[in-house]
Amino acid sequence: MTSSLQSAPGPFFGDFGGRFVPEALMPALDELTDAYEKARIDPAFTEELARLARDYTGRPSILTEVPRFAQHCGGATVWLKREDLNHSGSHKINNVLGQALLTKRLGKKRVIAETGAGQHGVATATAAALMDLDCVIYMGEEDTERQALNVARMRLLGAEVIPVATGTRTLRDAINEAFRDWVANVDTTNYIFGTAAGPHPFPAMVRDFQRVISVEAREQMLERGGLPDAVIACIGGGSNAIGSFDAFLDDDGVRLIGCEAAGEGVDTDRHAATLTGGRPGILHGSRSYILQDDEGQTLPSHSISAGLDYPGVGPEHTWLASIGRAEYWPVTDAAAMEAFRLLSRTEGILPAIESSHALAGAMTLGEELGPDATLLVTLSGRGDKDVEQAARWFDMLPGGDA
Amino acid sequence: MSALEARLDEIKAEGRAALIGYLPVGYPSVDTSIAAMVAMVEAGVDIVEIGPPYSDPVLDGPVIQHAAATALQRGVRVDDTFTAVRAVADAGAQAVVMSYCNLMLSRGYARFAKDLREAGGAGVITPDLTPDTGQDWIEAARAEGIDTIFLAAPSTTRERMHMTVEASRGFVYATSLMGVTGARTSVGDAAAKVVTGAREAGAERVCVGLGVSTGKQAAEVATYADGVIVGSAFVKAMGDEGDLDALKIKVAELAAGVRGNA
Numbered sequence: 001m002t003s004s005l006q007s008a009p010g011p012f013f014g015d016f017g018g019r020f021v022p023e024a025l026m027p028a029l030d031e032l033t034d035a036y037e038k039a040r041i042d043p044a045f046t047e048e049l050a051r052l053a054r055d056y057t058g059r060p061s062i063l064t065e066v067p068r069f070a071q072h073c074g075g076a077t078v079w080l081k082r083e084d085l086n087h088s089g090s091h092k093i094n095n096v097l098g099q100a101l102l103t104k105r106l107g108k109k110r111v112i113a114e115t116g117a118g119q120h121g122v123a124t125a126t127a128a129a130l131m132d133l134d135c136v137i138y139m140g141e142e143d144t145e146r147q148a149l150n151v152a153r154m155r156l157l158g159a160e161v162i163p164v165a166t167g168t169r170t171l172r173d174a175i176n177e178a179f180r181d182w183v184a185n186v187d188t189t190n191y192i193f194g195t196a197a198g199p200h201p202f203p204a205m206v207r208d209f210q211r212v213i214s215v216e217a218r219e220q221m222l223e224r225g226g227l228p229d230a231v232i233a234c235i236g237g238g239s240n241a242i243g244s245f246d247a248f249l250d251d252d253g254v255r256l257i258g259c260e261a262a263g264e265g266v267d268t269d270r271h272a273a274t275l276t277g278g279r280p281g282i283l284h285g286s287r288s289y290i291l292q293d294d295e296g297q298t299l300p301s302h303s304i305s306a307g308l309d310y311p312g313v314g315p316e317h318t319w320l321a322s323i324g325r326a327e328y329w330p331v332t333d334a335a336a337m338e339a340f341r342l343l344s345r346t347e348g349i350l351p352a353i354e355s356s357h358a359l360a361g362a363m364t365l366g367e368e369l370g371p372d373a374t375l376l377v378t379l380s381g382r383g384d385k386d387v388e389q390a391a392r393w394f395d396m397l398p399g400g401d402a
Numbered sequence: 403m404s405a406l407e408a409r410l411d412e413i414k415a416e417g418r419a420a421l422i423g424y425l426p427v428g429y430p431s432v433d434t435s436i437a438a439m440v441a442m443v444e445a446g447v448d449i450v451e452i453g454p455p456y457s458d459p460v461l462d463g464p465v466i467q468h469a470a471a472t473a474l475q476r477g478v479r480v481d482d483t484f485t486a487v488r489a490v491a492d493a494g495a496q497a498v499v500m501s502y503c504n505l506m507l508s509r510g511y512a513r514f515a516k517d518l519r520e521a522g523g524a525g526v527i528t529p530d531l532t533p534d535t536g537q538d539w540i541e542a543a544r545a546e547g548i549d550t551i552f553l554a555a556p557s558t559t560r561e562r563m564h565m566t567v568e569a570s571r572g573f574v575y576a577t578s579l580m581g582v583t584g585a586r587t588s589v590g591d592a593a594a595k596v597v598t599g600a601r602e603a604g605a606e607r608v609c610v611g612l613g614v615s616t617g618k619q620a621a622e623v624a625t626y627a628d629g630v631i632v633g634s635a636f637v638k639a640m641g642d643e644g645d646l647d648a649l650k651i652k653v654a655e656l657a658a659g660v661r662g663n664a
Contacts, residue, residue, distance in 0.1 A: 022461050023532050024555035179460040184581035282504045295480045296508025298457040
């Protein structure tokens with residue numbers, strides 16, 4: 001008997017996960033779980049998803065070696081898994097195509113989704129256009145301001161974008177509002193959840209749809225001479241990270257490192273490093289780590305990256321941290337932006353600010369391991385959406401030097 | 403039989419439904435919210451449902467979201483919930499708490515149940531905890547004699563209804579519609595179906611909530627339910643100014659409704 005850590009089925013991962021939602025949603029989650037369990041072993045579904053991955057998303061995504069950037073990583077060999085080259089600009093499309101196909105199988109005509117940076121919203125709007133589904137995206141008002149371009153992209157794709165003005169006006173409030181919509185419209189509507197968090201079956205299902213990242217990358221690394229010493233990914237809710245880790249979970253020699261958003265520092269109250277600064281609790285339908293006060297009220301999070309600006313984290317990550325299989329490092333806004341600048345300047349690749357947290361992690365780990373190390377970094381998204389914000393950070397906007 | 407069940411049976415013997423009034427603790431201030439709960443009892447509420455505000459209330463509509471956010475901004479604490487429970491119990495009404503589960507988990511289920519019992523509370527309504535995921539809560543509540551009140555929805559399957567009824571003590575909370583808290587123009591026929599489903603599964607006491615805001619609606623629901631639960635309409639009547647007179651007028655309207663005098 002081998003005891004593989006891969007593809008853990010849920011609903012619980014160790015003490016974490018589960019399904020803590022209003023009774024009204026329980027039948028829909030049962031129905032979704034059932035539909036997914038059938039679809040995942042149905043060749044008609046898996047072949048259609050594989051066809052879309054190849055002919056629409058552009059999979060497999062390539063590996064790019066980045067030797068000039070690697071000089072800033074202790075001279076280690078650094079490979080990027082290029083999810084930024086996927087159609088619609090990030091790893092989010094991998095999950096969305098799977099869940100949109102499931103929506104069709106459920107016979108539902110309307111999808112809703114939450115989005116932080118807008119990457120999941122854009123991916124959902126993309127799939128909805130492709131598959132002729134009505135689409136409503138909930139987005140925190142603060143995020144609609146800092147990611148205005150993605151709001152326009154979603155609208156151009158035919159989606160309705162609803163800014164959420166309650167609470168902290170960010171991703172967490174967008175999720176609350178999407179749940180409220182779902183409770184009221186569950187008969188007609190499927191909730192396409194964007195990250196590997198939330199109630200069962202989302203953490204396991206989203207992981208399965210993102211697993212393609214590590215399945216491809218592991219094979220690609222073996223073709224290039226062997227497994228890496230470490231796999232590094234950024235983590236907010238944790239979908240690209242769990243997708244990047246899963247196929248490597250049983251490779252004991254491969255370190256798995258998730259880079260959380262430390263914002264202005266984990267010693268301040270302006271960060272989103274949930275596994276570093278949180279404790280166990282229930283938020284958005286599952287038991288995991290949460291940034292919360294002493295009474296269980298969720299704390300506001302902060303990150304320069306809207307996509308990592310979330311006070312929770314997927315339950316499988318909390319489990320992997322608890323058993324010591326994966327490490328979770330805090331990376332500050334400043335460190336991420338320095339990595340953003342370096343990759344742009346040395347390799348001609350503009351990374352998403354989210355993904356830049358993983359690049360910063362590679363810089364730290366490369367210094368630790370030295371030139372013999374081989375690092376695999378998931379570049380989860382491209383930086384086009386972040387141009388204005390990055391230009392402001394570096395004082396590069398015209399007339400911005402006053 | 404629990405005290406809450408006995409009280410509901412007593413009310414039923416009067417030939418009417420119970421009026422259950424919800425208010426969040428700390429809105430517009432802790433003192434005013436507690437005074438408002440006592441005022442509701444004086445104006446005809448039989449059971450007060452006391453809500454500790456939570457940062458992420460996914461089953462609440464705009465009115466209660468606003469009240470909860472205001473209370474949190476003003477520094478309400480979970481401890482204030484137990485003060486409110488004591489005040490309601492002293493005023494002679496049954497006190498139940500409606501709490502999102504992370505507040506209970508953070509305090510510890512056992513301690514939450516013990517603190518509630520010591521304050522004189524009867525039960526807890528758990529909007530985001532169902533019997534299948536709340537087994538450890540059920541054990542903690544049973545140990546302290548606290549009623550576990552679970553929700554049943556129009557979407558609840560027959561199998562889940564049996565589980566919900568089996569695990570519930572005090573009453574089963576039937577939600578009248580698919581959606582969040584807040585007034586609706588009509589209650590609709592879904593509520594009666596949920597009540598029927600719960601009774602078929604063996605529920606002895608079923609109360610209906612979500613969307614009830616007028617005496618007329620209360621009178622209609624009272625024809626088939628053991629209790630009528632009203633929240634947003636009371637919160638709205640009281641408002642940011644904490645207008646207890648307006649609240650009492652609204653309570654009197656609903657109290658007449660559950661007696662069939664709409």
